[in-house]
């Protein structure tokens with residue numbers, strides 16, 4: 001039975017799971033969740049994701065939530081080298097930079113995406129520029145570290161591409177498509193690295209899914 005992903009492709013955390021499925025060429029079904037109507041808070045969905053969030057994931061009788069854990073499951077099941085699990089130190093570096101992506105990059109990008117895209121376009125509200133400015137500063141602090149790291153290594157975890165790089169795709173998609181793309185101009189190694197991530201067939205496929213109206 002095909003693996004199922006619950007949630008809109010346009011959600012960064014759903015997109016993270018989709019890009020991993022595309023990386024390993026797995027069969028999967030994307031099951032819509034109508035968030036404007038609050039379907040993600042329904043008992044059926046909360047049974048799949050205890051926080052009432054998207055994504056949720058099902059593979060047979062295994063039900064998972066948390067996009068990075070789901071991503072690791074998908075890559076492990078496929079025996080993908082994107083986790084570098086045949087090498088203890090390399091796999092540890094993948095975990096380090098996956099945590100960095102979560103805590104320093106996406107944690108700054110999420111409020112920026114919410115304030116500049118969701119609030120004005122889907123909630124009919126006004127962007128809170130204070131929140132945006134505060135998180136652009138946080139993003140720049142992170143990008144200083146990335147620039148230094150990527151001037152020494154081809155990819156974040158080392159001289160090999162890994163989940164740590166791929167996991168940046170969703171937030172990078174919105175950064176490049178949003179009002180703050182020019183932030184990258186001050187970080188040439190980061191800008192080139194993000195372009196390489198975005199150029200992966202998996203990223204291009206999911207970028208198309210993210211654009212679809214139902215997404």
Ligand SMILES: N[C@@H](CCC(=O)N[C@@H](CSO)C(=O)NCC(=O)O)C(=O)O
Nearest residue numbers: 011012013014052053054055066067068
């Ligand atoms: N740590 C989790 C975060 C999921 C999440 O925030 N999902 C959002 C939409 S994507 O940005 C969500 O479901 N928001 C609605 C809500 O929190 O009620 C993960 O990695 O899967």
